[in-house]
Amino acid sequence: xxxxxxxxxxxxxxxxxxxxxxxxxxxxxxxxxxxxxxxxxxxxxxxxxxxxxxxxxxxxxxxxxxxxxxxxxxxxxxxxxxxxxxxxxxxxxxxxxxxxxxxxxxxxxxxxxxxxxxxxxxxxxxxxxxxxxxxxxxxxxxxxxxxxxxxxxxxxxxxxxxxxxxxxxxxxxxxxxxxxxxxxxxxxxxxxxxxxxxxxxxxxxxxxxxxxxxxxxxxxxxxxxxxxxxxxxxxxxxxxxxxxxxxxxxxxxxxxxxxxxxxxxxxxxxxxxxxxxxxxxxxxxxxxxxxxxxxxxxxxxxxxxxxxxxxxxxxxxxxxxxxxxxxxxxxxxxxxxxxxxxxxxxxxxxxxxxxxxxxxxxxxxxxxxxxxxxxxxxxxxxxxxxxxxxxxxxxxxxxxxxxxxxxxxxxxxxxxxxxxxxxxxxxxxxxxxxxxxxxxxxxxxxxxxxxxxxxxxxxxxxxxxxxxxxxxxxxxxxxxxxxxxxxxxxxxxxxxxxxxxxxxxxxxxxxxxxxxxxxxxxxxxxxxxxxxxxxxxxxxxxxxxxxxxxxxxxxxxxxxxxxxxxxxxxxxxxxxxxxxxxxxxxxxxxxxxxxxxxxxxxxxxxxxxxxxxxxxxxxxxxxxxxxxxxxxxxxxxxxxxxxxxxxxxxxxxxxxxxxxxxxxxxxxxxxxxxxxxxxxxxxxxxxxxxxxxxxxxxxxxxxxxxxxxxxxxxxxxxxxxxxxxxxxxxxxxxxxxxxxxxxxxxxxxxxxxxxxxxxx
Ligand code: NOJ
Numbered sequence: 036x037x038x039x040x041x042x043x044x045x046x047x048x049x050x051x052x053x054x055x056x057x058x059x060x061x062x063x064x065x066x067x068x069x070x071x072x073x074x075x076x077x078x079x080x081x082x083x084x085x086x087x088x089x090x091x092x093x094x095x096x097x098x099x100x101x102x103x104x105x106x107x108x109x110x111x112x113x114x115x116x117x118x119x120x121x122x123x124x125x126x127x128x129x130x131x132x133x134x135x136x137x138x139x140x141x142x143x144x145x146x147x148x149x150x151x152x153x154x155x156x157x158x159x160x161x162x163x164x165x166x167x168x169x170x171x172x173x174x175x176x177x178x179x180x181x182x183x184x185x186x187x188x189x190x191x192x193x194x195x196x197x198x199x200x201x202x203x204x205x206x207x208x209x210x211x212x213x214x215x216x217x218x219x220x221x222x223x224x225x226x227x228x229x230x231x232x233x234x235x236x237x238x239x240x241x242x243x244x245x246x247x248x249x250x251x252x253x254x255x256x257x258x259x260x261x262x263x264x265x266x267x268x269x270x271x272x273x274x275x276x277x278x279x280x281x282x283x284x285x286x287x288x289x290x291x292x293x294x295x296x297x298x299x300x301x302x303x304x305x306x307x308x309x310x311x312x313x314x315x316x317x318x319x320x321x322x323x324x325x326x327x328x329x330x331x332x333x334x335x336x337x338x339x340x341x342x343x344x345x346x347x348x349x350x351x352x353x354x355x356x357x358x359x360x361x362x363x364x365x366x367x368x369x370x371x372x373x374x375x376x377x378x379x380x381x382x383x384x385x386x387x388x389x390x391x392x393x394x395x396x397x398x399x400x401x402x403x404x405x406x407x408x409x410x411x412x413x414x415x416x417x418x419x420x421x422x423x424x425x426x427x428x429x430x431x432x433x434x435x436x437x438x439x440x441x442x443x444x445x446x447x448x449x450x451x452x453x454x455x456x457x458x459x460x461x462x463x464x465x466x467x468x469x470x471x472x473x474x475x476x477x478x479x480x481x482x483x484x485x486x487x488x489x490x491x492x493x494x495x496x497x498x499x500x501x502x503x504x505x506x507x508x509x510x511x512x513x514x515x516x517x518x519x520x521x522x523x524x525x526x527x528x529x530x531x532x533x534x535x536x537x538x539x540x541x542x543x544x545x546x547x548x549x550x551x552x553x554x555x556x557x558x559x560x561x562x563x564x565x566x567x568x569x570x571x572x573x574x575x576x577x578x579x580x581x582x583x584x585x586x587x588x589x590x591x592x593x594x595x596x597x598x599x600x601x602x603x604x605x606x607x608x609x610x611x612x613x614x615x616x617x618x619x620x621x622x623x624x625x626x627x628x629x630x631x632x633x634x635x636x637x638x639x640x641x642x643x644x645x646x647x648x649x650x651x652x653x654x655x656x657x658x659x660x661x662x663x664x665x666x667x668x669x670x671x672x673x674x675x676x677x678x679x680x681x682x683x684x685x686x687x688x689x690x691x692x693x694x695x696x697x698x699x700x701x702x703x704x705x706x707x708x709x710x711x712x713x714x715x716x717x718x719x720x721x722x723x724x725x726x727x728x729x730x731x732x733x734x735x736x737x738x739x740x741x742x743x744x745x746x747x748x749x750x751x752x753x754x755x756x757x758x759x760x761x762x763x764x765x766x767x768x769x770x771x772x773x774x775x776x777x778x779x780x781x782x783x784x785x786x787x788x789x790x791x792x793x794x795x
Contacts, residue, residue: 155197169222192407196245206641210552249292437676485616542567583604688700
């Protein structure tokens with residue numbers, strides 16, 4: 036990666052210093068000395084105090100113990116009596132310090148609280164939404180964003196983030212697709228590990244690292260119909276081969292907590308699944324940290340219909356391995372009695388408490404419970420200009436150029452007129468996306484502001500929104516919503532566009548249109564915005580469409596009519612500057628889609644690594660297709676253009692046959708055949724032609740970013756081993772099966788060179 040700014044270079048050094056760049060988190064979570072200290076605590080703890088460690092409650096946003104109301108008084112008393120082990124949503128050095136004081140100076144055994152928060156894409160400095168960051172295909176960039184989020188959150192007293200969300204998402208109707216790395220298990224696993232490294236570094240006790248949490252375990256992204264919280268019914272085949280790899284990667288990267296999920300899988304709610312939590316996670320993978328439930332997911336076992344009441348829900352969850360109860364109060368109310376009556380084995384409670392205490396020890400909280408809550412560090416970290424600089428860099432790398440007919444982009448910066456149009460063009464809220472940490476009220480740089488800053492007075496910039504964006508809530512969750520009726524702004528927009536040299540038109544989704552509980556059956560652009568675009572395009576063909584969205588959108592005929600399309604997601608605080616960097620060619624885009632863009636919502640779930648089926652076609656009829664829409668996506672996984680062009684040639688394999696312990700070297704030449712220096716993400720896919728179970732038509736197994744000057748060509752090499760060919764077989768083992776494989780290399784999942792080899 037090109038480091039264009041000394042501030043940013045400093046951050047990279049920070050990344051290296053914290054060990055975030057190294058492949059493995061340092062060491063196991065357990066060590067004999069800590070285990071001994073935990074033994075001694077467990078001996079002294081009453082049953083009530085043990086259960087207290089497994090109880091987590093939410094604070095009302097932005098209040099510390101000072102807020103004088105009944106709820107807080109009750110909560111404070113419970114902390115002093117050791118009945119609460121963790122809080123979420125208490126933020127700020129002062130509030131966390133004062134609350135911590137209640138536990139360590141007020142309670143009998145002085146066990147510190149652990150403070151958690153959803154730090155999803157930045158704490159104060161807002162970074163691109165995770166789906167966008169995955170488009171960078173750059174694991175240092177992904178780790179850096181997490182690293183900075185950790186520095187800021189830790190300084191504000193946060194010990195633990197409920198991130199990364201590593202759910203594979205194949206259905207764009209599911210609103211939470213914005214929160215993960217997209218549809219692919221390999222990319223998802225790389226991103227999961229990178230984010231864990233970024234948050235945790237290699238020393239969890241350092242004052243600028245925080246505990247991470249792999250969520251939502253498991254298969255939450257497979258909700259039927261893309262409807263959030265809905266039923267999931269995936270086979271063990273899909274679970275092991277598609278859903279679990281990112282979780283496993285997070286575990287191997289040393290993540291110290293997991294969060295279970297709201298959904299059921301095949302009749303068993305994840306929160307009550309011993310198979311997921313005990314057999315796989317704590318058993319097969321040897322996970323030594325703790326599992327927190329999702330918000331009230333233990334209580335919801337009653338609604339799921341597997342528990343008749345809260346008591347039964349608590350019994351099921353603790354038995355299945357859910358260690359900490361987020362917000363449902365059922366551990367609080369029932370675990371003591373359940374253990375005393377023998378309905379729950381006390382050893383299960385000891386084990387859960389041990390896991391929670393391990394993480395608290397590892398965070399250094401027993402040495403200094405206030406170490407994270409530092410006003411001075413908080414002030415400094417939250418105002419560090421290098422963080423904004425990094426947010427801009429990460430945002431630029433997340434942008435995907437989808438179309439650039441006739442080389443309309445990049446635009447010139449000297450002279451002429453630019454019309455900047457669309458309801459999102461000057462919106463400072465949308466770019467921050469959903470889950471915005473403590474950046475709630477800070478404005479992002481709008482596209483218009485970014486453009487103005489880039490061109491100064493050399494270009495005349497006209498702005499006309501064309502369609503309205505209404506602010507419907509100015510509170511903490513400030514919300515804006517498109518006005519779908521009011522066309523009174525059209526004439527001004529059309530006039531602004533008429534004699535402009537180019538039009539930049541920003542539409543898509545508002546921030547809270549994706550995220551939790553934001554599923555939609557319609558994922559097309561708003562009809563009013565399509566009309567605006569058509570009418571503007573009718574007077575000026577030079578339209579650059581800037582899409583801001585948290586999920587793949589259906590864009591219809593626009594994909595063919597508008598000459599330039601830039602996928603700008605929800606890019607965070609520096610969005611406007613980052614997009615302007617791309618529009619004016621100060622940055623040559625290199626992002627690639629981490630998720631397929633459908634032609635029609637009816638194709639969902641849509642993903643490139645599908646199965647061949649028994650009737651792959653194409654034939655005249657009776658094969659697997661729709662009669663009214665192609666099977667193919669509009670834009671495939673891995674797709675993204677550049678201001679230059681790349682050509683792949685000379686795909687070679689070091690051998691035609693490999694044994695189980697051999698390495699296959701796959702080399703290919705990538706040439707920059709255009710006029711500008713650019714970065715290409717070269718991707719390697721494989722296909723296992725015959726398996727004991729059916730295998731996907733393609734599977735990503737590697738990618739590399741390569742920078743090339745105009746006319747330059749480089750040979751790049753990938754290594755493939757039997758480990759890369761392994762999957763969960765019919766025999767119930769993770770292993771590679773001998774036989775024939777195809778290997779593909781290219782610039783996206785649909786445009787690839789092919790070779791063949793055999794595994795002995
Ligand atoms: C519910 C969400 O599903 C989860 O991801 C989040 O961490 C918790 N709420 C806490 O806010």
